[in-house]
Each structure stands twice: as structure tokens, then as C-alpha cells.
Amino acid sequence: MAVATLDGETDFDGWRKAARAFRLAGVEPAAARFVVAGTMEQGGLFDQPIAEEASPTPDERRAFNVPKEFVDLAQKLILHRSADRFDLMYRLLWRLKDEPDLIKVISDRDVADALERVKNVSRASHKMKAFVRFRQVQDDLGEAWVAWFEPPHRVLEKTAPFFQRRFTTMRWSILTPDGSAFWDGEALRFGVPATRDMAPAEDEIEDFWKTYYASTFNPARLKVKTMQGEMAKSYWKNLPEAALIPELVAASSVRTETMVATPSPQPNPRFARAVAPDLHMARPDAEAVPENLEDVASGVQACRRCPLYRDATQGVCGEGPKSARLMIVGEQPGDQEDLAGRAFIGPAGQVLNAALAEAGIDRSDVYVTNAVKHFKHEPRGKRRLHKTPNAGEVQACRWWLDSERRLIKPQVVLALGATAGLALLGRKPAVMQERGAPIDLSDGSTAVLTVHPSYLLRLPDEAAKFEARRLFIEDLAAVQRRMG
């Protein structure tokens, strides 16, 4: 039996040196033993202290490589409180000789065992961040903070920097049975094991905390097991609030039954004069014929003529001067338009604006709107995919488009794409064949068809895009000439 003595329970460097020497000397895992100085385990009957010559110092050149994952794993594993962790670490190191990928084989028995323990160490560290409770003390320098904590694994040194980053401007100590950590505002130091009586026994704010704990608990939802799964009983003795748990649990069913059984009382006396007005009484009437553009705007918000309002944020009406001679009709608002409540502000809107400018049309002279006022889409994770409105929805929404046309009386209505064409003409046009040709409408205005700017955005090929854009601008320019 080869024995190495480590300086402490978490002496990783010591273990690393010894383990390296063992492996170089060919010591099988079953024959290797690691003991911590000053513990009872030292000096078994058959133990041989490892011979000087096997020590690695004169032998650095014969050092061997291990994957970084192993070192990371072992550094955490050593914090586990199990007595046989050193052996497991050495067994893994030994096996790495023939199985260099071993650490990646997480289904392996030893690796799985190590990972399970590392998980418990990480959990203990996380729970330490959660369950340390500082109490305030006064000393010569003013206020300071002390906590007594008993971590299930030896995670004090690993976890103390967290408290340093969080409470940089406070002077604090965390005392544990494994050792202590001190932060004085400048340096983090570690000291000897402590006992509970070295920490203060109370803190006046704790009563407020307990009040909060009791009040935020909902007795109608008792789930004691879930609580214990996350906050194991072993932690309770150092959590001031945990003292309340038994009485909260005991009283919960009576409290719930009383709530359920008590008849609904009369509204309180100040109700009638304090209550805010009912919004839905004042809802605009979506059926009344709009008399002006403001009626259209508020009517669209209240519209339920088709189901599209339901998943959209808001109805998006047209924008532009009441005296506009040109009205441009798109299909429907897109994602951005739906969020901001304004037509043609997204990518297609930018294409349209640039094209209008090139065709010599001032956008501020144009009334720009859509055939359908709510955004039709399908959710896909964190995005929404555009869906083309169907004929029924277009028909339902004509109520609003017709109102806009009646109120604005444009000379020319330019329809972008097939949906806009459908809304204007009552039939689905063949846009590519009919584009650019004037079509008389019953109210005396003229309709002109062209493509929707989002079509330009979708074309994959640069040359095709360039040509499509040229034709689009040409259509716009022709409209401009027609209006004189």
C-alpha cells in the first residue's frame, strides 16, 4: 500500500503531486491511499510512506498529459465530503492512461459517479449563495456582518468570491465548521474552522424577514415536498424563517377552508365613489358609419368583424393628409407595424419610401394604408410568421378601406400586390399581367396595380431584384405622371 499525506481536506495541489508520482511509479488504484494530515485515518498498519525517489520533483520531465476536463472535474470533486473521493479521482487518472477520452464518456460508471458528486458540490455552492444569512454586529470600525453556515460539502473557498463581488462595500465574515472567510473591503482571507457560538445569535431585521416569509406564503397551495426538495431540512437550523414552517403548514388547511366557506361580503363603503369608470361602457362603436378619419382610427381598435384582432396588438390605420390625391394600399401590417401601430414602417416600408423618392413622389402627400388592418400571422417560437389574409377577412375589412376611400376621395388608388387588388376590385387580379394599366372604379377614381415591395425583398437573385425594383419605380412614376 502506497500512502500520500495531504495538507488538508481540499489540498488539491498536494493530491495532484502525489497522484502524479503514484501513476509514474505504476501504483495501481487499489494500492494507493491518500490521507489528510492530522486526521484519524493516518498511519494504517500496512501503509508505506511513499519513497523519496518516487516523488515527482526530480522527474518533472516525465510528467504526462491529462485532458483539461479531468483537472476541472477533480478540482470540484475534492470538495465533496465523501471519504473515498481521492480514490475515485485517482482511479479516473489511472484509467486515462488507456482511455484518453474517458471523461467524455459520461455514461461510464466512474465518470457518472464523479459527475454526480460534482453536481452535489455545485448544488452545495449554489445553496450557500442562497442560504447564508448575515447578522449585523458593531465593532470599532462600525457595522460589520457575520454569518454562521454549515455547507454539506467543503465549498467555502469556492463560494466566498461570490460574496466578495456582491457585498464589496460591506465588511463580512462567513464562519463554517470547515473554516472561515473574511472580507474587509480589500482582501479576502481564509481562517480556521469556527463554531456556532462565535457568530451573533440575532438580528433585529430578522423579525421583518419572518413577517415577510409568513405573508408571502399562500396557504391554499400547500406543497411541502416541493419546498423540502429545494430547501432540505438539514439547512433549516440556520435559517431564521424555517422556524415558522410547522405552524404555517399546520394552519393552512383551516385558513383555506375558511376562505372557501366564507360568503362573499358586501362591497366596502368607499367602493362607489372610489371606483374608476368601466372602460368597456365607453368603447367606440365599430358598427357606426365613420364620419371622419378619427372615427376610422377608433373604430378599427374596437373592430371584431373578423377574428384577426385577437392575436394582433392593435389595428393599424392609414396615415397621410386628408386631401391626398394618391392613396397607396398595401396588404396588412407586419410585425413592426403591429408593435408600433403605424403602417409601412418595417422593411417593406423602407423599400417603398426609397422607391417613392426615386419616382419623384413626396410621401407626405400620400395616404398610405392597408387592405386589412390587423396583422395576420402564426407564432413560431420568438417570432411571428406573416400569413396572407383570406378572402373573408379581406371582405370584412373592406368596411374600413371603403370608409377611408370615401373620406379621402383620392384621384388614384395604387394597389400593392394581389390582396390590395382584391380589396379594391372585388376579384383577385393577376398582378404581373395587369400592373400599370389604369382600371376605372365605381366612385370615379382610378385604380392601378403593381407588386408589393416585400416581393422585392424576397427575390434571392441580385440582378432580378434590381430589375424588379426598376419596374416598380417605373409603375410609381407612371402614376405620378397620370396625376399630372
Place this chain on the structure above:
Amino acid sequence: MARLDLRRKLSVLADAAKYDASCSSSGTSKRNSVGGKGIGSTEGMGICHAYTPDGRCISLLKILLTNFCIYDCAYCINRVSSNVERGRFDVDEVVDLTLNFYKRNYIEGLFLSSGIIRSGDYTMEQLVLVAKTLREVHDFRGYIHLKLIPEADPKLVEMAGLYADRLSANIELPRDEALARLAPQKDVGVIKKAMSQVRLGVEAAKPAKREKIKPPKFAPGGQSTQLIIGADGAPDTEILDRSASLYGGYGLRRVYYSAFSPIPDSSSILPLSKPPLMREHRLYQADWLMRFYGFSAPEIGEGASNGMLDLAVDPKLAWALNKREQFPVDVNRAPREMLLRVPGLGVKAVDRIVSVRRYRTLRLEDVGRLTRSVAKIRPFITALDWTPGGLTDAADLKARVTSRTPEQLSLF
């Protein structure tokens, strides 16, 4: 005496806030108090500092600024017609409580909400003032979650986003019609518009790749909302459609589901019974499937009957039992997306399988070490030494799989 008053207020205003399920302190930018004048840090993962016997985590000091309210939402304990005891904190009282709790390591920060007093603007102003004082006067770098008052001026929302890590406006009722009936002063359109503003704000705060000047911070922890389950008649499929639409539209980090819970002094128009906790649990699982497992709301709906998820089995198993033709799945070859559809296999287990199968061909025993319970998975997979044979199509599969796994109320 004054302190006693404060404790009573804390009790009233914590009680009034507890029906909001959200308590998360995760998902915000990383920062700490090094080099600052105050305290506080956020390190990505949220921390639950305590758990109450209802199994819920305490991460934030979750309180109302006041439970006076001029609205009359039937489901809410603070509605104007309720006879509940009322209280109101000063801005400084909330600031002091937050710092005092934080220094003792009780909390990750503050989650502040409020009843509506005077007007939406006035109320929002007060909430913003608390956050501003914590940040600017005390250099507090912990987590702040502010409730949005949807009716408030967009300028106030903008300020809130400057100081808060997370913002939330609650939709509360899955059905718009129910909201109009039960919350006569609320309008779902106004709530959605507030959410839109938050999404646009969050997106604008992400600097474009080559931009040199960083835009000002805006709610780096994003936004969330809550839906109350069981107060209106909405079936599960409708609730999930609503969630999918909210996730897609406003980039929400979370939708919380809160089983409608009896409240003291309750309104007569609502059902008073024990909260449907199992239903709530199934909805959380379904929500999980949408966010991390590539399921769409309609797909989950395929495993439901009459729009309701099966309470006896989790929604992924319910889906798989309906889609037996897709199984068994070969753990050594199947793409990740398909492994994610195997009942009982979580994201972590799937990632482990995908990574380890590069080095070893997996046997059933290996799979057992990579997952929590191989018994539930077995009928749906093949491994080097395992095929389920007729098990996958067995008529009593549902009974077999469920009898082996005792019901656990934890997310998989």
C-alpha cells in the same frame, strides 16, 4: 410604535402581492458591486433564497407599494370593492427594506407592483421613483422587477426600463371577453401595447454590430406576464395558443400560469374552490415543451381531449401515446430534435446522449446512467442491446408507463 406599523404594512402588502407567481431573478446582464459605492450583483442564474411551504421560491422582496386600488378586477384581492385591510409604503420605506434584506442575503432584489392610485401615470411614477432611488442614490446593483401599469405614459415605461432588470404587465385572463367582464377597467389592447413598447425598447437597446456608441440599457432581463388558470372558462389549448402568441409577439421570457386561488373577501362572480394545481403544473410542462422542445401549441393540443390536457400524464407522454408510429427512436442515431420528443428525456439528458454517442454506442444501461428514470423511456427507444418490440404499441402502454412513475410535482 412606528416600526410596528411598518411590520404590519409589510405583512399586508406582501400578502397582497403573493398572487403574482413570478419571482424570478434570472436572465439579466451580469454585474457586481466591485468599484461601486453600493452593494449588489447579478450573475445570470437567479437564486432562490428561501422556499415557503407552498413550494414557491423567494428570490425577490415581492410587495405592493400600496394595495389601495381604484380598479375592480373580480379575481383580485385588492380590488376596490374588497374589504381587505389597506396600507401604503413610502418610497423610502421600500428602499430601506430592500437594502436591509439584501445586506442580510435574504433576497436577490425587489419585485415592486402596486394597486392603481389616482391614475396609471401617478402610480407608475411612484414605482419608477423607488427603482431610481435604489439605483442612483444607493448604487444598488441587485435585481429589480417593476410591474408596468399599462395605462401609464410611454415615457414612464421608458424610464422604468432604464432602472429595472425586468418589466411585466399581466394579461391575467386568457380570454379577452372574460377580461372585459371581470376586469372592467382593463383593456387587453392597452396591455399588449405596453408589451410592444417593452419589446421595441429591448431590441433598441441591443447595439447593432458595428455601432460604437452603446444605446442606453433597457430591461436587460426582458419581460414576462401571468395568466390566471381557472377563473374564466378558457380550456388549456386556448391558453397555450394565447401563450404562443405572446411569446412570438413580445419576446417574453416567461409566461407564468397561476391557478386561481381562493382569496379572502372574494367576489361572488368567481368559482371558489381549491386552486387547480395539477392543471397549472401540466400547463407549465406544456409551456416548457414549446420553449425548449420544439413543440408548437397545436401539436400539444393533439394530445388533449376537449381542449384539456390529460391530468394523469405529462403532455409529452400524452403526445407520444398518440403518435406511436414515430417510435421507437434509436438513441444512437436519431437527430436531437427527435430525441427531444421521447417522453422522459429532458434537454440535459438528450445533450448528454448526443455528446457521449460520439465515443460509445449506447446500451440501455448507459442510457439509464444519463437519465433519471429509464423505465419510462424504454418503450420509446432502441439501444444497442434493446428494442421494445411490441411494447411501443401495447394497448396498456399508458397504464404501464404511468404506474411505474409515481407522480412528482417537479418540472422535468
